[in-house]
Amino acid sequence: MKKIINDPHQVVPEMVNGMVRSYPQIIEKIPNTEAVVRADKDSMKGKVGIVSGGGSGHEPTHAGYVGKGMLSAAVCGQVFTSPTPDQIYEAIKAVNQGNGVYLVVKNYSGDVMNFDMAKDLAAMDDIEVKSIVVDDDIAVENSLYTQGRRGVAGTIFMHKILGAAAQEGASLDEIDKLAHEVLPNIKTIAVALSAATNPEVGKPGFVLKDDEIEFGVGIHSEPGYRREKIKPSKELVDELIDKLDDEMHLSSDKKYACLVNGMGATPLMEQYIFANDVYNKLENFNIKPVFTKVGNYMTSIDMAGISLTLFEIKDDKWLEALNEPVETIGW
Amino acid sequence: MKKIINDPHQVVPEMVNGMVRSYPQIIEKIPNTEAVVRADKDSMKGKVGIVSGGGSGHEPTHAGYVGKGMLSAAVCGQVFTSPTPDQIYEAIKAVNQGNGVYLVVKNYSGDVMNFDMAKDLAAMDDIEVKSIVVDDDIAVENSLYTQGRRGVAGTIFMHKILGAAAQEGASLDEIDKLAHEVLPNIKTIAVALSAATNPEVGKPGFVLKDDEIEFGVGIHSEPGYRREKIKPSKELVDELIDKLDDEMHLSSDKKYACLVNGMGATPLMEQYIFANDVYNKLENFNIKPVFTKVGNYMTSIDMAGISLTLFEIKDDKWLEALNEPVETIGW
Numbered sequence: 292m293k294k295i296i297n298d299p300h301q302v303v304p305e306m307v308n309g310m311v312r313s314y315p316q317i318i319e320k321i322p323n324t325e326a327v328v329r330a331d332k333d334s335m336k337g338k339v340g341i342v343s344g345g346g347s348g349h350e351p352t353h354a355g356y357v358g359k360g361m362l363s364a365a366v367c368g369q370v371f372t373s374p375t376p377d378q379i380y381e382a383i384k385a386v387n388q389g390n391g392v393y394l395v396v397k398n399y400s401g402d403v404m405n406f407d408m409a410k411d412l413a414a415m416d417d418i419e420v421k422s423i424v425v426d427d428d429i430a431v432e433n434s435l436y437t438q439g440r441r442g443v444a445g446t447i448f449m450h451k452i453l454g455a456a457a458q459e460g461a462s463l464d465e466i467d468k469l470a471h472e473v474l475p476n477i478k479t480i481a482v483a484l485s486a487a488t489n490p491e492v493g494k495p496g497f498v499l500k501d502d503e504i505e506f507g508v509g510i511h512s513e514p515g516y517r518r519e520k521i522k523p524s525k526e527l528v529d530e531l532i533d534k535l536d537d538e539m540h541l542s543s544d545k546k547y548a549c550l551v552n553g554m555g556a557t558p559l560m561e562q563y564i565f566a567n568d569v570y571n572k573l574e575n576f577n578i579k580p581v582f583t584k585v586g587n588y589m590t591s592i593d594m595a596g597i598s599l600t601l602f603e604i605k606d607d608k609w610l611e612a613l614n615e616p617v618e619t620i621g622w
Numbered sequence: 623m624k625k626i627i628n629d630p631h632q633v634v635p636e637m638v639n640g641m642v643r644s645y646p647q648i649i650e651k652i653p654n655t656e657a658v659v660r661a662d663k664d665s666m667k668g669k670v671g672i673v674s675g676g677g678s679g680h681e682p683t684h685a686g687y688v689g690k691g692m693l694s695a696a697v698c699g700q701v702f703t704s705p706t707p708d709q710i711y712e713a714i715k716a717v718n719q720g721n722g723v724y725l726v727v728k729n730y731s732g733d734v735m736n737f738d739m740a741k742d743l744a745a746m747d748d749i750e751v752k753s754i755v756v757d758d759d760i761a762v763e764n765s766l767y768t769q770g771r772r773g774v775a776g777t778i779f780m781h782k783i784l785g786a787a788a789q790e791g792a793s794l795d796e797i798d799k800l801a802h803e804v805l806p807n808i809k810t811i812a813v814a815l816s817a818a819t820n821p822e823v824g825k826p827g828f829v830l831k832d833d834e835i836e837f838g839v840g841i842h843s844e845p846g847y848r849r850e851k852i853k854p855s856k857e858l859v860d861e862l863i864d865k866l867d868d869e870m871h872l873s874s875d876k877k878y879a880c881l882v883n884g885m886g887a888t889p890l891m892e893q894y895i896f897a898n899d900v901y902n903k904l905e906n907f908n909i910k911p912v913f914t915k916v917g918n919y920m921t922s923i924d925m926a927g928i929s930l931t932l933f934e935i936k937d938d939k940w941l942e943a944l945n946e947p948v949e950t951i952g953w
Contacts, residue, residue, distance in 0.1 A: 295815070297854045560637050597626060
């Protein structure tokens with residue numbers, strides 16, 4: 292393992308310190324936690340708080356999406372490890388304005404359990420909390436750390452849509468309704484060229500041959516559904532979009548947002564080439580996405596690979612929400 | 623070589639297509655070139671045009687900095703290869719509003735020559751063009767492709783400062799004066815864990831051992847000044863800041879902007895840990911940077927490594943310029 296770190300067991304506190312010290316105008320640490328909250332407290336006044344989080348290693352997720360118009364706070368667990376309920380609860384308290392707090396949880400058993408326990412802690416203090424569990428990864432039905440489907444890059448669309456609604460003053464019930472309307476329309480699938488190396492583990496989660504890729508890998512090196520020799524970008528895109536089409540029934544009558552997401556070690560050069568192939572392939576369906584983003588949004592430390600998310604925009608307000616300006620590090 | 627591409631000889635056109643199709647609201651292609659220009663033409667009206675460019679492989683540089691408040695156009699050469707004079711000249715013509723055009727060139731012999739030739743072409747058409755050559759890399763005095771010092775990540779500070787000035791209506795002479803005032807105050811130095819693989823070459827520019835790093839590497843895998851075993855982040859930071867101090871004479875009486883730049887394959891986790899060490903080390907000088915950025919801004923395809931740029935802010939207007947909002951993909 293060759294990494295620019297100090298102590299493998301201190302990567303999260305040092306990383307979170309680096310993040311808040313780099314962008315003090317946007318985020319600050321919640322004392323005695325590895326959670327961050329909006330520095331601009333005024334923007335939270337009278338609004339529902341939106342809290343997300345999970346294991347670290349997916350930067351800029353989640354702390355990079357804290358800021359006006361998006362998340363109110365994010366809880367940074369150890370690398371690939373759920374944050375503890377007490378830390379989540381500190382974040383809930385830090386953003387609570389008396390109007391309730393909404394939790395966006397990626398579907399991993401540890402996260403679901405710990406966010407639920409934090410919700411119970413909040414209930415004892417009469418803070419109303421609701422939540423959504425994002426399970427956008429269509430690759431496999433159950434996985435190493437998940438019952439059902441995994442939550443991956445599409446989660447940031449959820450963050451953005453709910454963050455915009457909260458900023459506009461939506462109530463907790465309205466946000467919960469919106470989250471459940473949006474959820475089934477976000478679908479993601481990935482391909483990996485190499486696995487991530489968790490600094491505390493010291494070696495990659497799996498090893499692919501020099502000419503091998505794996506379809507459907509998760510963001511913690513969970514297995515996908517097939518290994519084979521690498522193919523040209525456009526053939527990768529063919530397979531991934533066909534899989535998404537099976538789920539979503541792509542149609543030129545519908546509107547889509549599209550996220551091409553680098554896994555951490557994949558250069559933008561490859562991401563843009565892949566994106567170009569995505570737009571070509573979508574043209575076969577007479578689809579031109581109405582919103583697109585390309586970059587490292589939901590990474591897996593130093594994994595090489597790309598995920599593709601399509602989000603069917605069923606309501607033009609969702610598109611407006613995606614286009615609302617925000618003040619965050621990562622969006 | 624395992625990369626998500628199609629034809630190694632088509633990476634630049636496919637990448638540029640991917641970029642403009644992803645962000646059509648910000649940039650568009652200049653017909654018959656691999657250069658991009660602001661989609662928002664109105665924001666250029668009556669202003670000096672700012673054009674930059676160079677070899678591809680440094681994404682989001684340069685096209686990612688085209689947009690209101692920053693560059694007017696960027697010319698994308700082949701990978702690690704200077705764009706041709708005719709392509710640069712097309713960009714000059716595309717942004718020319720009759721008030722002159724300013725070129726920001728990184729100090730590589732090919733770039734300097736070709737941008738100069740484009741300037742001559744423009745002169746024949748009575749377009750007034752001036753330019754600056756950025757040479758911020760303090761690692762070595764001459765290099766593989768450079769007389770003098772190389773131009774690297776600090777170039778994006780130049781883009782930002784000049785872009786803000788142009789947007790405010792500064793004249794060509796004022797921009798030229800500003801560029802020359804700013805230039806000597808931007809200094810960069812890097813450390814690499816692995817070299818970039820140019821898709822057309824198919825193998826990395828150099829090979830380091832599993833526990834080895836190289837100080838002072840350039841953004842085209844040019845040699846640095848020392849190879850040795852990897853050290854903790856804070857020891858890397860010690861050496862890099864001491865080198866910058868030798869050049870800049872760091873002082874708590876001065877103000878600094880700070881850019882921690884990932885080289886393409888370095889996760890944000892490592893970049894934030896490194897940044898945290900940078901702020902700690904600067905505290906020894908009683909310095910707290912007044913402006914900070916951390917991320918992949920000037921990459922070298924899939925190189926793993928980090929560069930550190932310090933920019934001494936001698937005029938508070940420069941800080942205002944850094945903080946001006948822009949509409950770009952990459953800033």
